[in-house]
Amino acid sequence: MPKLEQFEIKKYWQIFSGLKPVDQKVSHDQVLPILYNSKQDSSVLNKIWFLADIDDDDNLDFEEFVICMRLIFDMVNKNIDTVPDELPDWLVPGSKVKLVKERKQTKAKENESLPPQKEPPKVDWYISPEDMTSYNKIVDTCTRANDGTMTFPSLSLSIKNKFFNIGSSDMDKVWKLVNPRSLNSIDKDPALYFVHILRQRNDVGSLIPAEVPKNLEVVFNKQPIQYDLKSEQAEVKRTTVPVEQPKPASVVTSSTITSSHNPLSNDLKIDTNNMTIDKARLIKEQLQGLLKYKQDKYIYGKDIATSGSNYNLQSFTDDLDNIEQQVNELAGYLSHKKDELNSLNNEINNTSS
Structure with missing residues (x-):
């Protein structure tokens, strides 16, 4: 940390004089705009003020003002990372040496009388x-x-x-x-x-x-659901269900998951024989996203119907029920696959042992 130079002291005197000191001192309110403009945390500024106000009168004479300004500029210019706990000797003016020593002695006595400080508590993650x-x-x-x-x-x-x-x-x-x-x-x-x-x-x-x-x-x-068809979340393979062999809506088997009411997924057929848990999870997320899309469209459609437009709300209600059922059944399928995986891992572990 560079020591005080004469040009620096002159600059501080110009600032001090511009604050219009009373009885050669400036109050905290007078210095407050300078403290605020430094954009330092309030904890930093409070510590600087305490160090500079050596006589503890909540005012700064010019020598104390120099200390305050120098510490602020050192923090702003990153000459120091933190405010020191005690003033360095080269920053203590000769007229204040005795007061600084007395302050140190008083602080040492207070620390001796205080009980041992406890470590700061850890964050409790539970929210009541x-x-x-x-x-x-x-x-x-x-x-x-x-x-x-x-x-x-x-x-x-x-x-x-x-x-x-x-x-x-x-x-x-x-x-x-x-x-x-x-x-x-x-x-x-x-x-x-x-x-x-x-x-x-x-x-x-x-x-x-x-x-x-x-x-x-x-x-x-958690990654927000994306409704852009070009996003990675939309990468789900689809195969066309033959028109001559329609399946009832909301039928879920071990090999297919179909939806006959959803206009965006009439042709959705997903092979689950070789489906991994990750794929099942991805499909579940897609169906949940589609469910939210239909819910939003349902609300929007309801507004239009209220205004007098010809809009079939019943079809949206059926779609919502259908998709929600598929999501729930797919969740059960995913749980079943996890159980199979755990069982397989247990057999492997028993065999190896």
């Missing part, structure tokens, strides 16, 4: 019903995208209005934790955990976790 209600109110105040997701700026604005003991760096860390895919926006589930972690950080100083529990990885890594 009461907390969930509170978090929902916060999340509901956020501006949402067309798909219902929330961006970092919208969530941060709501958080700042509720929690005052957290800085922007805390929010950045938690955002990366709940958004490992670095998406522009996230849906409601990770948003609730975003609020949950920051609330504990604000209230009891909990440590921000470095990783998430295994059972929440799926929640934070």
Whole structure:
């Protein structure tokens, strides 16, 4: 860290004089615009002010003001990574040496009388019903995208209005934790955990976790359903069902899954004899996406029917019931396949032993 130069002291004097000091001192309110413009976290600025205000009168004379400005500029210019716990000797003015020593002695006595400090608590991942209600109110105040997701700026604005003991760096860390895919926006589930972690950080100083529990990885890594037919999620092979051999709607067997009511999948026939669990899971996701599509179209169609247009809502209702049944039956099929796989693994393990 470079030491103070004369040109630097002159620059600080110009700033100090421009603040119109009273009795050769400036108050915290007078210096506040400079502190705010530095864009440092409030915790950093509070620590700098404490170090600079050597006589603890909540005002700065010019020598103390120089200390304050130098530490701020060193943080802004990244000459230092963190604010030191004690002032370096070269930054202590001669007239303040005695006061600095007395402050150190007082602090040492206070530390001796204090009980041993406990480590900051870890984040409790459980969200109680009461907390969930509170978090929902916060999340509901956020501006949402067309798909219902929330961006970092919208969530941060709501958080700042509720929690005052957290800085922007805390929010950045938690955002990366709940958004490992670095998406522009996230849906409601990770948003609730975003609020949950920051609330504990604000209230009891909990440590921000470095990783998430295994059972929440799926929640934070969840990929939004894409309705673009060119996306990877749409890569499902289809074969045409002969017209002369139609099968009843919502019939699900071990070899085929068909839908006769869905206009987008009249010709959908999926061979499940050689289907792997991954393929079954992919098809389940596709059917769930199609179910949501039909639900949205049903609501849209209902609006049109209300306005007087000729629209067949009953067919949409039948489609929804049909697709939902197929999703449920496919889920059972997937569970059955998993059981078969586990049984096969057990036989292999017994044979090898």
